[in-house]
Amino acid sequence: MPRPSEARPSGARPSAQVRRFTPAERWVHRATAALMGVCLVTAGCLYLPPLAELVGRRRLVVTVHEWAGLALPVPVLLGLASRAFRADLRVLNRFGPHDGVWLRSALRRRGPRPAGKFNAGQKLWAAWLTGAVLVMLGTGLLMWFTRLAPLLWRTGATFVHDWLALALGVVLAGHIGKALGDPEARRGMRTGFVGRWWADSAHPLWRPGD
Template sequence: MTSTVGSTGRTGPSERPRRILRFSLAERLVHRATAWLMVSCVGTAACLYLSPLAQLVGRRHLVVIVHEWSGILLPAPFLLGLASSAFRADLRRLNRMAEYDREWLRAVRKRWTSPDLRPAGKFNAGQKIYAGWIAGAVPIMMFTGLLMWFTGLLPPISRTSAIFVHDVTALAVGVVVGGHIWMARQDPHARRAMRTGSVGRAWAKSKHSKWVEEDHPDGSPSA
């Protein structure tokens, strides 16, 4: 008797499951909480800086409070996620560029679309660069935000300088996060992976062939 993923029977070696596990529950919760906090930061910032939105929303003091606490809490999901071994394993993947990542970047520059020319592990090179950029931008935003909140915290750094760096970084974060959302909208399989944790094996082989070869050569559903 054979089975698909999620059933109780065994799957024969030649009858691989159609879906494989991509993200654990802990990873999905970290992503979801971080996404909501980031959207809150960007949304409230827009309400503070764009006059039409500011007039539409009103209650500036409340918007400021929501913005400040969303920023302070932004690292919390990440820190809590460190308790998950699956989350830590994916952090190591994101922090390591492989030779095939250079091939992926070369294919993107030359606009090659064939999956064979864009090899990727569990995360492609673009996702790794995005993760690294956000990991650097968030501490800058928090640090400059605290300097704006607690005036005089570091006298050598003026509040004007902190505001300038905070605003420029915030604009860049808004653009990059917007690009991340746009890319996610183009790929329903990737979005489903963040909702359910699993992906189709065919999609995984097409978009993340090295991950399937290295982690799921026999169709194992384990992460």
């Protein structure tokens, strides 16, 4: 049986819509996703021999990878001009008692999952991704500008960068998988609006417009 967030109840009115994301918020998400995708694809072309042979032009791939990585924080920085985006960041950065309940229920795969606009899993994902991007940016700069640090530091930076890139790929695959399992959440990111029934069932503590 599908979860409440995956299928609209038969009694729900299709016209009952609430705004979840503004155009600025959706732009930040899409631009960040595109840059992250470029980073991962180019990384695969640099480290996987079959892809490297297929694509060739290693110097060009390296250049695209470097500049895409350097640009990763730019959409978020530009998004700070949006009041709605700043409000979302404040919500993502705050954990309340209901988030602990959500996490325990998620781990046990049963029980209530109270959530505001973002659930505890989404908050952890945002925090982890922010930290990972900053670490990737720092280690990438050490690898790019070889005179910034001694050889030992650059060797450590390469190790951290490579393994964190692999972890990012795995976690992003999980993120995409969760999105594919929730059509209404995807519609919210695509159009900015979700059904009231979805908001009430998946995010019962969220009060749109507050």
